[in-house]
Amino acid sequence: MDHSSYLAWREARLDHHPHRAEELMVEIGGLADLGETEKAAILAICRRSNMAIYRCCDDFSDRAAVRSFAANFGLLRLDHHLCTNEDGVSEISVATAGVRSEYVPYSNNSLSWHTDGYYNAPDRQIRAIVLHCANPAVSGGESALFDPEMAYIRLRDENPAFISAFEHPECMIIPANKGPDHAGVRVQIRPAICGPVFSGDPRDGTLHMRYSARKRNIHWREDKTTTAARDFLSELLADDSGPLFRYRLQKGEGLICNNVLHKRTAFEDTPGHRRLLYRARFYDRMVSG
Numbered sequence: 001m002d003h004s005s006y007l008a009w010r011e012a013r014l015d016h017h018p019h020r021a022e023e024l025m026v027e028i029g030g031l032a033d034l035g036e037t038e039k040a041a042i043l044a045i046c047r048r049s050n051m052a053i054y055r056c057c058d059d060f061s062d063r064a065a066v067r068s069f070a071a072n073f074g075l076l077r078l079d080h081h082l083c084t085n086e087d088g089v090s091e092i093s094v095a096t097a098g099v100r101s102e103y104v105p106y107s108n109n110s111l112s113w114h115t116d117g118y119y120n121a122p123d124r125q126i127r128a129i130v131l132h133c134a135n136p137a138v139s140g141g142e143s144a145l146f147d148p149e150m151a152y153i154r155l156r157d158e159n160p161a162f163i164s165a166f167e168h169p170e171c172m173i174i175p176a177n178k179g180p181d182h183a184g185v186r187v188q189i190r191p192a193i194c195g196p197v198f199s200g201d202p203r204d205g206t207l208h209m210r211y212s213a214r215k216r217n218i219h220w221r222e223d224k225t226t227t228a229a230r231d232f233l234s235e236l237l238a239d240d241s242g243p244l245f246r247y248r249l250q251k252g253e254g255l256i257c258n259n260v261l262h263k264r265t266a267f268e269d270t271p272g273h274r275r276l277l278y279r280a281r282f283y284d285r286m287v288s289g
């Protein structure tokens with residue numbers, strides 16, 4: 001993006017960006033019967049911040065309802081992977097056995113800042129997510145959310161070279177993933193993936209971000225500017241006065257977003273009360289421009 005286009009885009013983004021999590025909230029009747037007004041309200045908020053939090057008046061939810069809700073926003077191409085059900089929707093809950101128990105999201109541990117699918121191949125980038133809370137934890141499980149466009153603006157304002165470093169095609173390498181398949185046999189689940197943090201969608205120019213704050217299993221390009229950009233981003237994401245939102249999803253609430261940066265705190269389950277979120281990840285983006 002050239003400098004004058006950037007300045008115009010930046011001003012529009014900053015002018016309209018929400019300041020509080022409450023501004024992201026839209027009340028809807030239910031997942032399966034979204035009205036046009038409700039849909040328009042969700043899209044209006046997503047145009048400002050790439051995310052919205054909805055609250056259902058009824059508390060019915062299942063995986064099919066999550067898919068049907070997402071389809072209203074053109075979110076159709078689901079990312080199927082080892083931990084999804086056959087319909088492409090994952091149930092995020094604590095797993096003590098099987099393939100899911102190998103991965104941190106299916107534990108009650110905290111998750112550090114990331115965008116979903118940062119380890120996906122370039123042709124399977126995750127552009128949108130729906131995360132629906134069927135049952136919150138007894139305690140904990142709060143999310144923090146950060147619009148990647150705000151991260152881009154802060155980085156570019158600080159030093160335009162940070163953007164060039166993060167756009168480098170070899171900026172972030174995720175080594176091959178080896179682990180047990182459904183039969184428990186150790187196999188290569190996916191090859192090493194190499195790519196940029198920031199990229200523009202060739203179809204419409206919208207910004208896409210791949211990022212993980214994890215220290216293990218990520219190789220960053222060894223370059224002074226890349227290291228400085230990573231440090232700057234880490235500080236930005238740790239700054240509570242920055243443009244981040246903290247929110248703990250309640251039963252019947254959910255997040256719909258263009259794969260924004262997010263993290264979660266650790267949580268506690270009890271034997272009769274298990275945290276359960278439905279998560280659908282899409283190759284489609286919900287809002288353009």
Ligand SMILES: [Fe+2]
Pocket residue numbers: 114115116262
């Ligand atoms: Fe995630």
